[in-house]
Each structure stands twice: as structure tokens, then as C-alpha cells.
Amino acid sequence: FAHPTNHQESAPMKIKHSVFLRILIGASLACAGPFTLSGCNEVFESVTRSCAYSEFILPAGDDMVNAEFTVEKPAFQGVGQDKNYACLAYLGKMSHSIINGVELSSTVVTWYADQGVHFEPLKVGTTFKMVGFVAVVKHGLGTIDSGRGPLYFMVVKDVQGALYYVHVPALGINLDDRFMAMRRPGAASALISYEDFTMASDAEHPQIALVNK
Secondary structure (H helix, E strand, O other), X not given: OOOOOOOOOOHHHHHHHHHHHHHHHHHHHHHOOOOOHHHHHHHHHHHHOOOOEEEEEEXXXXXXXXXXXXXXXXXXXXXXXXXXXXXXXXXXXXXXXXXXXXXXXXXXXXXHHHOOOEEEEEOOOOXXXXXXXXEEEEOOOOHHHHOOOOEEEEEEEOOOOOEEEEEHHHHXXXXXXXXXXXXXOOOOOEEOOHHHEEEOOOOOOOOEEEOOO
């Protein structure tokens, strides 16, 4: 059998190109039909992007950068890089996350285990310093049922300098769900929650800020 040359493709390569071409043709026909422009963009992004997510690195205000954060109630740290975000240059490199004890059900543990993450208790009294925020936006067909986001994560570091991220809604809404306290210089310590932040819903221009407490 002759080896493929510049003018001759192997059978597997022909199949690969054929499948890709059919997807693009199908997407084009769909966009010529009932799909909205937004839906068309998601179809094309699904076959042309190498990562289903993009991230925005957002700064924290001085009121948070100068504060100390302390775990006040039972919480857990996720250990391992989440496969969902592995393609992201910043969030994808972090191997520590934080979740409150209220949210850690057997279903959650199983789901994260499939993503390469397991959980260990996070000692009450553990302290962190603020680093900033990350907003994650989703692309492609997966947005049809879940939306684009953005999802907002708070990034903190421990005394050894290891980075942790926590999904902002996981800070809790109800008083019983809140587990992390913030203490600013000259101010009393107070539990923080999801409701203490304003977050833009615009996937193209994400923004997050702490509401004055």
C-alpha cells in the first residue's frame, strides 16, 4: 500500500474531514432555517472552539484586598483540577476549591469525582487573603439548556500561597448557609454571602463588586 502523500489522504483522515464538513453544512442549513442568530453562533462555536469556556480575570476592590477571610463553619476543600475548566489558562491550573458543608451531598461528591475532584475537610479557623475574581463564560451547544453565564468565582490564597476558588453563590444566601467571614482593618468580622455582591449578567462584559456592608 502506498503511503499518503500531499495529494493523497489516508482513509481515517478522509472520514474525519468528511464528518467535520457534514457538521458545518448541517450548521449552515440550520442557521438558514429556524435558528436565531444567537443559536447559529453557538452551533459554529461548538465545532470551531478548542475550549467550551472562556475566562475573565477581574480585580477585587481595596476593601476586599486588605481584608482577611476566615472559615467560621464546617466547609470542605475540593482537591484536584476540575476537568470542566482544564482548558482555561488561569482557573484550569488551580487544584483547590472551597464548598460549604451544606452543599456537600453524596450526589455532589459523585459528580465532582467524575471531574477529577475529591473533598477533604477544611479546618474551621483557616484564613485566606483575597486575590481577585474570575468570571467564566460558556460557549457552544451546551449553552442552549444552561445559558452562557457568566459564573463568578472568588479567588483567595492561604498562608502558604496556594490558590483556592469558590463559586460566589456557594458562599450561601441564608444565614445558616454562610460559612466564611470577612474582617477589614478597623472593622468587625462579618459572615459574607452571595447577596453581598453585585454581578453583571452580561457575558461579554462581566463585572462583580462587593456591596457596601
